[in-house]
Amino acid sequence: MKLLHIDSSILGANSVSRQLTAEVVAAWVAAHPGTEVDYLDLVANAPSHLDSNSIAVKTGLQAAPSEAQRRENAISEELVSQFLATDVLVIGAPLYNFSIPTQLKAWIDRLAQIGRTVKYTDKGPVGLAGGKTVIVVSSRGGVYSTSEGGQATEHQESYLKVIFGFFGITDVRFVRAEGVAMGEAPKAAALAAARADITAVVGQAANQDQAALAA
Numbered sequence: 001m002k003l004l005h006i007d008s009s010i011l012g013a014n015s016v017s018r019q020l021t022a023e024v025v026a027a028w029v030a031a032h033p034g035t036e037v038d039y040l041d042l043v044a045n046a047p048s049h050l051d052s053n054s055i056a057v058k059t060g061l062q063a064a065p066s067e068a069q070r071r072e073n074a075i076s077e078e079l080v081s082q083f084l085a086t087d088v089l090v091i092g093a094p095l096y097n098f099s100i101p102t103q104l105k106a107w108i109d110r111l112a113q114i115g116r117t118v119k120y121t122d123k124g125p126v127g128l129a130g131g132k133t134v135i136v137v138s139s140r141g142g143v144y145s146t147s148e149g150g151q152a153t154e155h156q157e158s159y160l161k162v163i164f165g166f167f168g169i170t171d172v173r174f175v176r177a178e179g180v181a182m183g184e185a186p187k188a189a190a191l192a193a194a195r196a197d198i199t200a201v202v203g204q205a206a207n208q209d210q211a212a213l214a215a
Contacts, residue, residue: 001035003028004086008042008104009094009139016180016187017092017139020194024090024135024175027202038082042103047075049102050109058113076110083111088133091160095140099155108163117167127168134164134172135201137194141181173201 005025009015029035048054057065057073065073083089093100111117117129138157144150151158157174164172177194179186 001032001087002085003035003037003088003090004040004082005037005090006040006042006104006107007092008101008107009092010043010101010103011094015092015094015139016177016191017094017137020137020139020175020177020191020198021090021092023195024137024198024202027198028088028090028135031202035088038086040082040107042101042107046103047079047106047110048072049106054110076113079107079110080113080116084116084129086132088135090135090137092137092139093156093160095138095144095154095156098153100159111167112163125166127166130168130170132169132171134160134169136160136172136174138174138176138178139180140176140178143179143182145176145178173204175201 003025005021007015007018007021009017011018025037029037051072053066053068054072054076056069058076091104093104096102099105114120115128117127119126119128136157140154140156142150144154157176161172175194175197177190179190181187
């Protein structure tokens, strides 16, 4: 089993999402010995945002791509190949300005490739990257999940569920820590809730594994 651990918080050692993704990975490996873990820090190694160079080779409109275009295509190919070879993804996704970090969006944009992660048919798009488990560590300074107004203004968890579904992934789980900027007591409660989520999502996977072996 291959697990890809991804962090996208810009806060380094002060990041709640980075702390929790590490805990998720440790719990997963403890429950699934032998898991091969790869790590991607999207702040230290952020792909550039999509531009004419990064999509040129994919369009097939240029017979002779430039050096910049070949270089950008190589980055996309490395990232999508890594993604497709992965069984489990643990993704740290803090809420920035009601959405995800720009570094994480840049990574996702590199994955969205016709013929690799999605195809279009006469009945609409079909995801090609199914069969994976995605565990999103969602960290939020405020509280968004408990009110209609909060749910309407977050484009973090909702977006990630949609985009991974677009790629064909239906097993998307969330470890949520919200209210982490509202004081020490709310932060402690958020971390406790997130750790309960970790136990639940890792335990769910272990139960599925046991059921598969018994089938």
